[in-house]
Amino acid sequence: MKTGYALHNCHIIYGDGKKFADTNMTILVNEQGRIHQIEKTSNLVVPSHYESIDLTGNYVMPGLINAHVHLFADGKPFTLSVSEKLLNFAFHHLLDTSIGRRILKKRMKKNAITALHSGVTTMRSVGEFFYKDVELREEIHAHKFVGPNLLTAGYFLSVTGGHGAPYLALVGDSPWEARRNVRINVKHGVDLIKICVTGGVTDAKMVGEAGRLQMTEDEVAAICEEAHKIGIRVAAHVESTEGVRVALKGGVDTIEHGAEMDEEIISLYKCNPRALKGYTALIPTLQADYPSAKLDLSLTKVSETVQENSRLVYDSMLASVRQAVEHGIKMGIGTDAAMPFVTHYDMWRELDHLMRKTSLDSLQVIEKATKTNAEILGIDHLTGTIEMGKRADLIVMDHNPLENIKALSNITMVMVNGQLIKNPNVNKMKEVDDLLDLVWSNE
Structure with missing residues (x-):
């Protein structure tokens, strides 16, 4: 039975002010929903009871x-x-x-x-x-x-x-x-x-x-x-x-x-x-x-x-x-x-x-x-950055939000307390979004 997750080959934005994403990384999330290990993918041996998820080319950052x-x-x-x-x-x-x-x-x-x-x-x-x-x-x-x-x-x-x-x-x-x-x-x-x-x-x-x-x-x-x-x-x-x-x-x-x-x-x-x-x-x-x-x-x-x-x-x-x-x-x-x-x-x-x-x-x-x-x-001991021991509150994107903040409008995976949502679903309100887009187009 799989009891943890290994997020492979991702680019990590830690949330701590580091200017560039670390590339080709693996994050291990244990059965308690905590970040157990963060290493270069090539340096890490994944425990057999972890479910492996290939995130090649994707960006991971704190929720x-x-x-x-x-x-x-x-x-x-x-x-x-x-x-x-x-x-x-x-x-x-x-x-x-x-x-x-x-x-x-x-x-x-x-x-x-x-x-x-x-x-x-x-x-x-x-x-x-x-x-x-x-x-x-x-x-x-x-x-x-x-x-x-x-x-x-x-x-x-x-x-x-x-x-x-x-x-x-x-x-x-x-x-x-x-x-x-x-x-x-x-x-x-x-x-x-x-x-x-x-x-x-x-x-x-x-x-x-x-x-x-x-x-x-x-x-x-x-x-x-x-x-x-x-x-x-x-x-x-x-x-x-x-x-x-x-x-x-x-x-x-x-x-x-x-x-x-x-x-x-x-x-x-x-x-x-x-x-x-x-x-x-x-x-x-x-x-x-x-x-x-x-x-x-x-x-x-x-x-x-x-x-x-x-x-x-x-x-x-x-x-x-x-x-x-x-x-x-x-x-x-x-x-x-x-x-x-x-x-x-x-x-x-x-x-x-x-x-x-x-x-x-x-x-x-x-x-x-x-x-x-x-x-x-007052919850920085639990969440807010990608660090070993903290809750696995993570989001996954196809594109780099450091280069274009709008990458955050299209989240491909979400993890909260180690619980993975593989296909997040958001019903958007087109009439509201169109109006908000119009605000900026008029600037």
């Missing part, structure tokens, strides 16, 4: 890590501005029913599998309904289906009238109420805490509301203290400069989306005594706002308010990304998959976007989507 996703939607365009009355009806009479919850979980599972088959072997889910992300994580751990390594946040933590409230968030309006909500999420088994420090584009009713400050520094600090005492990281949705400042002073571990920085903010990113590891990282999500900001309303079907908020948030977020690169701030990569025009299979577009808009090259964005993301999420 992608998407540090910012939601699983409740798949990236198809949806209306971002609807009435509170309609939202209330849809939540209570459709979503929050036994049938609605089953449908939701089925959709979330489908989206997680889509991401995996596109090369995302680890994903951090940063806000879902009813702790269905926690349930999916447990089913993956129990081998009920082959899914990605999943880090879960459960509900947002927000304030009355804040981003995500009341349907996608636990609401608290004081430091002690905020602490209670951390404890509720922890009781339900989350891996991290996600908070909303400012408003967001998806539920803003007027221009400028997307970045409006909503949480106080005291509330943020209470959340961080409560989470950090048990070793849990805090991710903060922030879309304005003042929001970033409040979040950093409160001690968050990651800024999601981000905004333009000043000297104080730059310093706090790099040295944050209240953060769990002494620094705060930036997780931008440029693709989430770019189509709505840049395409004609006749194509996106969003309102003028959504378009202008998207433009304001995108421009400020891009400025922060460029500042992070310039000042050596630790920066990972997320996509905000589930938002309109952000599918679970197109992480390569975010990497391509960063290369187009900054001085980063393919080697650097690949490292950020693998090794750096693993470090930021």
Whole structure:
């Protein structure tokens, strides 16, 4: 009986910043799903109980890590501005029913599998309904289906009238109420805490509301203290400069989306005594706002308010990304998959976007989507690079992504925790892909 894999004759991109792929290599993956040995094919004797797979001419690299996703939607365009009355009806009479919850979980599972088959072997889910992300994580751990390594946040933590409230968030309006909500999420088994420090584009009713400050520094600090005492990281949705400042002073571990920085903010990113590891990282999500900001309303079907908020948030977020690169701030990569025009299979577009808009090259964005993301999420001892002893979270491509990042759009094999998917299958949405291609053709 075959109990391990020998991936023969491949070119290896390790994810650690090495400029060139090692050629004609063999990777041994043991029955525990760990990388057991990495050697030149000519120097290695493969144990007889390993299944040999010839990857001559193929490229192998660490599986992608998407540090910012939601699983409740798949990236198809949806209306971002609807009435509170309609939202209330849809939540209570459709979503929050036994049938609605089953449908939701089925959709979330489908989206997680889509991401995996596109090369995302680890994903951090940063806000879902009813702790269905926690349930999916447990089913993956129990081998009920082959899914990605999943880090879960459960509900947002927000304030009355804040981003995500009341349907996608636990609401608290004081430091002690905020602490209670951390404890509720922890009781339900989350891996991290996600908070909303400012408003967001998806539920803003007027221009400028997307970045409006909503949480106080005291509330943020209470959340961080409560989470950090048990070793849990805090991710903060922030879309304005003042929001970033409040979040950093409160001690968050990651800024999601981000905004333009000043000297104080730059310093706090790099040295944050209240953060769990002494620094705060930036997780931008440029693709989430770019189509709505840049395409004609006749194509996106969003309102003028959504378009202008998207433009304001995108421009400020891009400025922060460029500042992070310039000042050596630790920066990972997320996509905000589930938002309109952000599918679970197109992480390569975010990497391509960063290369187009900054001085980063393919080697650097690949490292950020693998090794750096693993470090930021606290899982670099398990994954993020191809190293002996780490999980066999690997992807295989016909072409070299160091030469053309779009090679990541066509994954020929995926391995997660040593489980091999020989023929990954992704159902793509042509209407969304065509629109995203149009964005860049107009640049």
